[in-house]
Amino acid sequence: MERQLYAMHNQVRFVTDQPIDETEWEELVRFFSYVDRQWSRFDDQSEVSHLNRLRIGDTLSVSLPLARLLARATRYFEQTERYFSPFLLAQQQANGYRQSFPFTQAVAYDEVAPPEIAPFIIEGCDVTRVGGGFIDLGGIGKGAAAMIAAQRLRKNWNRGLIEAGGDVIVWSDGEPWNITITHPETEERVADIQLRQGAVATSNRVYRSWKTDDQTHHHLLDGRTGRPTISPILQVTASAPQLYEAEVMTKLAFQMTEAERQEKLFRWFPKGRLLILDTAGEWRSEQKGASEIWTG
Numbered sequence: 001m002e003r004q005l006y007a008m009h010n011q012v013r014f015v016t017d018q019p020i021d022e023t024e025w026e027e028l029v030r031f032f033s034y035v036d037r038q039w040s041r042f043d044d045q046s047e048v049s050h051l052n053r054l055r056i057g058d059t060l061s062v063s064l065p066l067a068r069l070l071a072r073a074t075r076y077f078e079q080t081e082r083y084f085s086p087f088l089l090a091q092q093q094a095n096g097y098r099q100s101f102p103f104t105q106a107v108a109y110d111e112v113a114p115p116e117i118a119p120f121i122i123e124g125c126d127v128t129r130v131g132g133g134f135i136d137l138g139g140i141g142k143g144a145a146a147m148i149a150a151q152r153l154r155k156n157w158n159r160g161l162i163e164a165g166g167d168v169i170v171w172s173d174g175e176p177w178n179i180t181i182t183h184p185e186t187e188e189r190v191a192d193i194q195l196r197q198g199a200v201a202t203s204n205r206v207y208r209s210w211k212t213d214d215q216t217h218h219h220l221l222d223g224r225t226g227r228p229t230i231s232p233i234l235q236v237t238a239s240a241p242q243l244y245e246a247e248v249m250t251k252l253a254f255q256m257t258e259a260e261r262q263e264k265l266f267r268w269f270p271k272g273r274l275l276i277l278d279t280a281g282e283w284r285s286e287q288k289g290a291s292e293i294w295t296g
Contacts (some may be wrong), residue, residue, distance in 0.1 A: 007032035008039075008142050010165030014149075017159040024156075028149055035145045038066055041089055041136050048137065051120070052089065054129040067125045069137065069144045074118045076140070076248050077223070079268055083252045085223035087115050089134035090219065114226035139251055142167050143243035145203060169199040169243045181275060184235045190283065191237075191275060191294070199243035203250035204235035204277075220254050229254045235277040245269055256290055258284075 001019045005012050006030070012032065014020060020028070047062045062070075063084045073086035090112045095152040115133030134290055137144075150169045153160050159172040170177040181191040184204040193200055205220060219228045231254045238249035249272050252265050266272065266288035274286040275294060283294035 005029055007036050008145060008164065010142065012146070012165075013161075013163040014153070015161040015163075016153065016157045018157060020153070020157075024153075027152070029114070031149065031152075032145065034063070034065075035141070038063060039069070039137050039141050039145075041138070048135050049245070051127055052071050052134045053131075054127075056129050056131065059128040061125050062127055064125055065144075065148060067122055067127065069141070070120065070127060070135070071122045072144070073137065073140050074120070074122065076244075077118055080112075080223075080248070080252060082223045083255050083264075084139065084248045085138055085221075086115060086135060086140060087119055087133035088221050088223065088226055089136040091226035092136055092138075094226075112226060114223065140244050140247050143169075143247040147199075147243050162281055167199070167201040167243060168248060168291065170195050170197070172196045172213075175263050181237050190277075192237060193237075195239070198238060198239060198241050199246045200239045201243060201246035201250050202235065202237045203232075203247075203254070205233075205254075220251065223251075223253075224278065231255070232278045232280070233276055234279050237275040238272055240269060240272040245272065249274065258286070261286060262289070262291070 002013065002015045003020055003025060004014070037043065040046045041048055043049060047066050051060055051062065064156060076084045076286045077086060091114055094112050115131060117131055119131040119133035121128045121130055140166045146167065146169050150160065150162050150171065154171050159174065161168060161170045161177055168179050176194045176196045177195040179195060179200050180189055181193065181202065182188060183190055205221060221227065222229050233254050236250040236253040238246040238253070240246040240249060249265060249269050253261060253274055253276060256265060261274070270288050276284045276286065285292055285294040
């Protein structure tokens with residue numbers, strides 16, 4: 001059975017073995033409405049925007065889901081040596097990404113150096129600013145919201161799938177789910193991933209891109225420089241036990257060489273797998289200790 005709602009600037013799809021009753025559905029709608037209101041960098045009244053306006057030394061108490069998400073995002077920031085950063089709002093704005101999609105034209109301005117240390121300390125639900133940097137949860141928010149919803153549903157539904165903007169989390173006590181990966185430019189089917197438990201996330205440089213004068217920009221920034229990644233990679237699909245892990249892995253893959261992915265990415269996420277498309281049209285499958293050309 002399938003139901004859908006619109007949240008986080010994406011259609012969110014729920015597929016379960018049995019219908020989702022109205023009481024449960026209303027709770028899901030309320031939760032995703034909360035996510036839209038409180039996690040958005042585009043809403044001046046969101047909790048994220050209030051945090052971004054804090055001065056050094058100031059503290060704000062936020063909702064528990066947001067506090068937990070910020071704590072996890074900060075751990076990934078530190079664990080990945082800043083390859084992943086949830087603190088690149090100023091850099092995205094300098095890159096021209098100052099409004100929600102879709103848009104095709106923007107104005108870029110002078111680059112801003114990204115933070116080298118986490119600008120916030122999280123203690124329970126209290127968040128204190130200790131340095132410079134501004135929150136943008138676009139790289140991990142979808143996955144976190146979908147995972148919270150999945151944790152709720154899997155208590156009473158034995159088989160389910162949640163898909164948000166191409167990122168997918170599944171669970172099943174029986175038949176596995178089939179997740180299809182497509183080419184970002186042709187939409188042709190490339191691969192099928194069979195999963196009973198786990199998640200798949202995809203990022204590419206095609207869907208979220210825009211022009212400033214004669215230059216094309218995209219939303220995938222290098223966490224260490226704050227600049228758009230320069231990479232021979234066009235698209236990355238990652239599979240991992242948890243969706244926010246898969247989301248982080250896709251961002252890291254664009255910033256790393258094949259050797260760096262083996263040395264670092266798969267050390268941090270040893271259960272993860274990657275399917276990578278480069279600009280020459282070659283597909284490559286990678287996991288810890290292995291890398292090979294993908295032929296389907």
